[in-house]
Amino acid sequence: MSRTPKQVGLLVDVTRCTGCNRCVEACAEANRLGQPDVTLQQSPDGLSARRWASIVESPAGGFVRKFCRHCLEPACVSVCPVGAMYRTPEGVVLYDSRKCMGCRYCMMACPFGIPRYEWESSAPLVRKCTLCYDRLKDGGLPACVEACPEGVLAFGERSELLALARRRLQEAAPLYLPKIYGEHEIGGAAVMYISHVPLDFLGYHGEPGEEPMPELTWDWLAKVPAVALGVAGLMTGLLWIIGRRIQAEASRQARLPARPIEEQK
Numbered sequence: 001m002s003r004t005p006k007q008v009g010l011l012v013d014v015t016r017c018t019g020c021n022r023c024v025e026a027c028a029e030a031n032r033l034g035q036p037d038v039t040l041q042q043s044p045d046g047l048s049a050r051r052w053a054s055i056v057e058s059p060a061g062g063f064v065r066k067f068c069r070h071c072l073e074p075a076c077v078s079v080c081p082v083g084a085m086y087r088t089p090e091g092v093v094l095y096d097s098r099k100c101m102g103c104r105y106c107m108m109a110c111p112f113g114i115p116r117y118e119w120e121s122s123a124p125l126v127r128k129c130t131l132c133y134d135r136l137k138d139g140g141l142p143a144c145v146e147a148c149p150e151g152v153l154a155f156g157e158r159s160e161l162l163a164l165a166r167r168r169l170q171e172a173a174p175l176y177l178p179k180i181y182g183e184h185e186i187g188g189a190a191v192m193y194i195s196h197v198p199l200d201f202l203g204y205h206g207e208p209g210e211e212p213m214p215e216l217t218w219d220w221l222a223k224v225p226a227v228a229l230g231v232a233g234l235m236t237g238l239l240w241i242i243g244r245r246i247q248a249e250a251s252r253q254a255r256l257p258a259r260p261i262e263e264q265k
């Protein structure tokens with residue numbers, strides 16, 4: 001009999017973050033991202049193909065970690081015409097570079113502006129947080145969770161993180177806004193936040209409502225003429241890029257061993 005995989009999650013407690021940036025550095029090191037490829041002028045939120053997480057200052061004060069939410073119903077997955085963006089059974093949203101044809105619909109569709117492109121590369125790929133899936137499969141924790149000295153980040157089963165978040169909101173009520181960001185918005189997300197400041201500023205148009213983005217995204221994309229006209233051309237004209245990528249990325253596609261995901265203490 002098959003077991004349903006546990007749905008993993010990551011809880012960010014914004015009240016604890018000092019903005020030290022160690023989680024960002026740990027992410028870059030663990031994922032061998034090298035030096036940042038853009039300046040803060042080019043990317044005011046600090047995200048880029050070589051920075052999958054950043055610390056941004058909220059307009060109301062406080063440091064907030066910005067990275068992929070690993071949505072339960074991801075818009076990036078729903079718009080990808082070739083299935084390059086996909087969601088694992090554990091709830092991690094990943095990217096298969098061998099399938100990508102470079103249309104960048106995922107970048108347009110993401111309500112938080114997360115995926116970034118390797119603009120400088122001759123065979124560019126889309127890049128974003130992987131929730132350190134390789135490490136999880138080896139029984140480890142995401143590098144950022146391990147690196148944070150303030151206990152801002154907790155990794156584990158999503159249901160248990162929700163319980164932890166509710167407990168903190170109850171026990172220290174005056175400290176927090178009475179909301180778990182990511183519990184319900186756009187259908188829910190693996191990455192959730194509790195906070196003393198509003199986090200609406202992280203979304204393109206404020207914090208999205210609760211309706212899953214896949215139900216909204218194609219309606220929106222279909223109204224963009226360039227998108228509508230481009231679909232057919234991209235599907236046929238860019239196939240050669242896939243071939244190039246298969247060669248360029250062959251060495252990066254090590255398969256993952258299957259091991260249970262353990263929750264952080």
Ligand code: SF4
Pocket residue numbers: 067068069070071074075076077093109110111112113114115128
């Ligand atoms: S935050 Fe954006 S990139 Fe991440 S899973 Fe959701 S839609 Fe996809």
Ligand code: SF4
Pocket residue numbers: 026027028030031052053067128129130131132142143144145
């Ligand atoms: S989970 Fe991994 S890939 Fe994602 S921000 Fe943390 S360290 Fe980076």
Ligand code: SF4
Pocket residue numbers: 016017018019020021022023024055063065147148149150151152153
């Ligand atoms: S390591 Fe922890 S305290 Fe430092 S910036 Fe990251 S989340 Fe904030």
